[in-house]
Amino acid sequence: RIPTLAELEDYLKTRERNRATRLVDRLLGDDYATEYARHWANVWTTILIGRDTNNRMVDRDGMRLYLSESFKANVPYDRFVEELLTATGDNADREGAEQFNGATNFLSGKLADGGIQATAKTAQIFLGLQVQCTQCHNHPFNSGVKQNQFWELNAFFRQARSLRRFDGGRRVAWVELVDEDFAGQGGNPSEAEIYYELRNGLVKVAYPVFIDGTEIPRSGLLPGQLPDGEPYGINRRKELARLVVSSPLLPKAIVNRLWAHFLGYGFTKPIDDFGDHNRPTHPVLLDGLAERLQQYSYDLKSLMRWIVLSKPYSLSSRIEAGNKPDAPQLGEPPRFARFYPRQMQAEQLYESLLTATQADQGDAAEAARQRDRWLSQFVIAFGTDEGDDSTTFNGSIPQVLMLFNGELIKTATKLDRGGFLSDVASGPLRNREKINVLYLAALARRPSAVELQEANRLLLARKGEAAEALQDVWWALLNSNEFILNH
Numbered sequence: 001r002i003p004t005l006a007e008l009e010d011y012l013k014t015r016e017r018n019r020a021t022r023l024v025d026r027l028l029g030d031d032y033a034t035e036y037a038r039h040w041a042n043v044w045t046t047i048l049i050g051r052d053t054n055n056r057m058v059d060r061d062g063m064r065l066y067l068s069e070s071f072k073a074n075v076p077y078d079r080f081v082e083e084l085l086t087a088t089g090d091n092a093d094r095e096g097a098e099q100f101n102g103a104t105n106f107l108s109g110k111l112a113d114g115g116i117q118a119t120a121k122t123a124q125i126f127l128g129l130q131v132q133c134t135q136c137h138n139h140p141f142n143s144g145v146k147q148n149q150f151w152e153l154n155a156f157f158r159q160a161r162s163l164r165r166f167d168g169g170r171r172v173a174w175v176e177l178v179d180e181d182f183a184g185q186g187g188n189p190s191e192a193e194i195y196y197e198l199r200n201g202l203v204k205v206a207y208p209v210f211i212d213g214t215e216i217p218r219s220g221l222l223p224g225q226l227p228d229g230e231p232y233g234i235n236r237r238k239e240l241a242r243l244v245v246s247s248p249l250l251p252k253a254i255v256n257r258l259w260a261h262f263l264g265y266g267f268t269k270p271i272d273d274f275g276d277h278n279r280p281t282h283p284v285l286l287d288g289l290a291e292r293l294q295q296y297s298y299d300l301k302s303l304m305r306w307i308v309l310s311k312p313y314s315l316s317s318r319i320e321a322g323n324k325p326d327a328p329q330l331g332e333p334p335r336f337a338r339f340y341p342r343q344m345q346a347e348q349l350y351e352s353l354l355t356a357t358q359a360d361q362g363d364a365a366e367a368a369r370q371r372d373r374w375l376s377q378f379v380i381a382f383g384t385d386e387g388d389d390s391t392t393f394n395g396s397i398p399q400v401l402m403l404f405n406g407e408l409i410k411t412a413t414k415l416d417r418g419g420f421l422s423d424v425a426s427g428p429l430r431n432r433e434k435i436n437v438l439y440l441a442a443l444a445r446r447p448s449a450v451e452l453q454e455a456n457r458l459l460l461a462r463k464g465e466a467a468e469a470l471q472d473v474w475w476a477l478l479n480s481n482e483f484i485l486n487h
Contacts, residue, residue, distance in 0.1 A: 066102025192220025
């Protein structure tokens, strides 16, 4: 989000040379622990379950609660991934749901059709591999991903089931994620195979094998003991989690994701498609950060600190002669010779509007529900529910209409008594100072001489309607590229 007026004033009056470092440490520290957890819970809710609010097999509040607690506790990333892949219990914190575990929401809505979506999303999010198309054929570009590998990875999910729990009618109240014995599609639990079909119609068999070729026992039975004490069976999801968190792709995938989050572009495009067909632009830096993250026990706050205090993050977004060839927006590989302006994500735009208007002082639970309602409109207007580049603001007609005429903008620019704009308009400040406040609140800077002159001209033209003129200025600022773009 954008800074508040108080945060901006505090930063600008600090003259120490290391004020950026101090600010980063404060933002990652106790003062902002709750907001940090809320922000990253929102980000990862979108990554893990998308923005669709109509999927009854997932509970957004439960997912967000788990994520918020995880980020507040700064849970190491490898443990976080393990919890998501192995979670069992009820996905909603509701009456009657006695074993609430919000982590179950990652998989609770992805186990239909034999867990195809669970397979694709696990590889994509945690390993940086796009395997979704290989359920039907070998990857057309990545020679390292074959059809058999998709189904071998899929076999790890065949013990998991999502059991719907109803509210007394036909409405799903929550979902219970459980592990059960899997007898295999051939009815032999000691082998527990699955079958898949090649494009030529030939049927092949698959057992649980990780993408690096590591095999686990083929049994579909969960762990137990025979009468003589001999152990049998295996929990396939736990084995998968063990293999994922020990994979060299895990730290690279999260480094690439967070680098792209902060700088607009990752070391590959898309960020979740590693392979010979999509070499990283800066392999030494990617490998170095991944190795260092492992040395720091997968501490994500440390990784964020390294990135936002790096030279590329501190560069200006201004295009000059020396950085003009650095043009990833034209399809060129990013050189990170300048900061790349980019559109806010939906969640960032929402939070920034609340911050600018000082309208974020309500009940946290109700605020989260309002955010979800607004984001569901965002999905419709902005095209997809995949959390990808097309869910940022790129200036399409539906996006422009929604932003200019949407309820959130209308609320943000109201002159209702007690609201931010009303307080500024009716306050004792001179018009020049009121315009300064609006610019600082929206754009974190004062207006230029030309901008101030134009605003004053508007106020003079609407003599007697100063509040309405300020409302027009405020509306224009909140709909400006400078507000919408992170630059």
